Amino acid sequence: MKRIACTPRPDWQQRVEESGLAWHSSDVPYWNELAFYRFTAEEVAELERVTNELERMTLRAAGHVIENRLYSRLQIPPRAVPLIEASWHAEPPSLYGRFDLAFDGSRPPKLLEYNADTPTSLLEAAVVQWHWLQDTAPSSDQFNSLHERLIAQWKHLAPCFPDGRIDFCSLDDLEDGITVTYLEDTARQAGLSTSCFPVEEIGWNGGTFVGPDGRPLAGVFKLYPWEWMVREEFGEHLAGASTLWIEPPWKMLLSNKGILPVLWELYPGHPNLLAAHFDGPRAMPSWVRKPLLGREGANITLHTAEGDLETDGAYGEEGSIYQEFAPLASFDGKYPVVGSWLIGHEPGNASAGIGIRESDTPITDNFSQFVPHLFD
Amino acid sequence: MMKSARVTLTVLAGIGSVAHAQLASNPCAPGTFNPAGCQAAVRSHGYCDNGAWVRQKFQKYPYYYDLYQTYAAAGGVVTAAPPASCPAVRGGFGAHGVAMHTRGGS
Numbered sequence: 457m458k459r460i461a462c463t464p465r466p467d468w469q470q471r472v473e474e475s476g477l478a479w480h481s482s483d484v485p486y487w488n489e490l491a492f493y494r495f496t497a498e499e500v501a502e503l504e505r506v507t508n509e510l511e512r513m514t515l516r517a518a519g520h521v522i523e524n525r526l527y528s529r530l531q532i533p534p535r536a537v538p539l540i541e542a543s544w545h546a547e548p549p550s551l552y553g554r555f556d557l558a559f560d561g562s563r564p565p566k567l568l569e570y571n572a573d574t575p576t577s578l579l580e581a582a583v584v585q586w587h588w589l590q591d592t593a594p595s596s597d598q599f600n601s602l603h604e605r606l607i608a609q610w611k612h613l614a615p616c617f618p619d620g621r622i623d624f625c626s627l628d629d630l631e632d633g634i635t636v637t638y639l640e641d642t643a644r645q646a647g648l649s650t651s652c653f654p655v656e657e658i659g660w661n662g663g664t665f666v667g668p669d670g671r672p673l674a675g676v677f678k679l680y681p682w683e684w685m686v687r688e689e690f691g692e693h694l695a696g697a698s699t700l701w702i703e704p705p706w707k708m709l710l711s712n713k714g715i716l717p718v719l720w721e722l723y724p725g726h727p728n729l730l731a732a733h734f735d736g737p738r739a740m741p742s743w744v745r746k747p748l749l750g751r752e753g754a755n756i757t758l759h760t761a762e763g764d765l766e767t768d769g770a771y772g773e774e775g776s777i778y779q780e781f782a783p784l785a786s787f788d789g790k791y792p793v794v795g796s797w798l799i800g801h802e803p804g805n806a807s808a809g810i811g812i813r814e815s816d817t818p819i820t821d822n823f824s825q826f827v828p829h830l831f832d
Numbered sequence: 833m834m835k836s837a838r839v840t841l842t843v844l845a846g847i848g849s850v851a852h853a854q855l856a857s858n859p860c861a862p863g864t865f866n867p868a869g870c871q872a873a874v875r876s877h878g879y880c881d882n883g884a885w886v887r888q889k890f891q892k893y894p895y896y897y898d899l900y901q902t903y904a905a906a907g908g909v910v911t912a913a914p915p916a917s918c919p920a921v922r923g924g925f926g927a928h929g930v931a932m933h934t935r936g937g938s
Binding site: 626 | 871872875876877878880884885886887917918919920921922923924925926927928929930932934935936937938
């Protein structure tokens with residue numbers, strides 16, 4: 457794994473916008489093609505193998521939480537428990553997820569966290585970096601079958617949706633909106649009928665959730681976290697409604713940072729896990745405290761012998777976990793995290809590609825930059 | 833013969849229970865059968881009656897279609913339930929994201 461400096465395409469802004477990446481630049485460019493990461497085929501195979509292994513382990517961890525009713529350790533509200541258990545036993549549709557891995561090419565990949573419910577950076581991983589590869593190094597390969605795998609997964613899920621229809625919703629936000637628009641596009645390519653609207657426009661008519669036009673919602677992809685949905689006004693209606701949600705409610709177990717100590721209890725010493733505990737750092741000399749429901753690097757405390765590094769945010773009242781600090785390798789002063797994508801849950805075949813975000817500090821936050829990759 | 837007779841009785845019992853449920857707007861009842869409305873009611877586990885939601889766990893759609901066909905073939909009068917929608921309240925999702933000025937994705 458190497459970070460290679462390179463010259464951006466002269467029209468890179470136009471090229472990425474053509475792919476839908478409208479948020480490529482703010483104060484600093486989010487999309488960064490001043491460099492790329494080069495992997496070996498062996499490294500890619502290792503990432504694929506580990507991703508499939510972690511998928512198997514996290515599914516077992518979710519089952520372990522349910523079987524042993526460990527909901528309070530994850531601060532899951534009682535209202536959510538019937539939803540989680542019903543969806544787990546019914547095995548409803550699930551589309552995707554993203555493991556964030558610490559990886560430097562020399563040591564085993566380590567799971568930092570699992571964005572199982574509302575992962576983004578999908579368009580850039582699936583489409584934008586693929587176009588970059590075609591423009592700049594078409595003879596090289598990329599660990600990226602995301603687009604075709606998404607379409608295939610929608611086709612696989614289609615029988616679950618009455619009349620072959622699924623609706624999409626998110627907050628009225630540029631990045632979220634374009635992410636669901638991209639997913640909507642892949643669903644349409646799979647033959648499904650779709651519409652897209654802000655999550656605030658979902659209605660409740662006394663018996664069922666309805667869309668902006670009053671039509672009952674049979675299947676909905678929501679880019680809106682379960683931990684928020686179950687705590688909001690309509691949360692009380694979720695258990696009684698017939699709407700099929702993607703991602704399904706049981707995914708809130710895996711997007712919760714509490715799944716990290718559960719994994720460590722189930723697989724102590726596993727080479728792709730970091731030690732993690734609910735009750736404190738114990739004997740770990742360097743550790744990271746993460747809120748159970750934290751997002752985008754907010755309210756993280758990084759403790760090392762050199763001192764503490766903290767990020768701001770509005771999370772943490774719900775409790776935190778302590779995770780062994782995995783020093784991210786520095787490449788030209790940048791700290792990359794590998795986002796390893798899962799599509800579906802086919803055992804041994806869920807891994808579908810990677811996207812890399814790099815930061816100026818060891819904490820990956822919402823100022824990180826997306827950098828493309830290739831492998832030989 | 834016994835099997836055939838039992839099936840007939842089952843169907844007639846089904847017609848009787850649904851047709852006499854006095855749910856004038858029930859789109860799955862034989863006397864007010866409305867194909868599109870019944871399919872929507874099956875999917876949504878309920879239907880709208882005079883502006884109020886009636887929650888009901890239905891059988892699969894073909895069950896009601898068969899009842900309707902049998903009922904109509906026996907000379908039953910069918911007045912299709914008109915399409916109806918209940919007033920909806922909105923804004924019950926999204927409060928966290930709006931209040932925190934953040935995205936839902938991560």
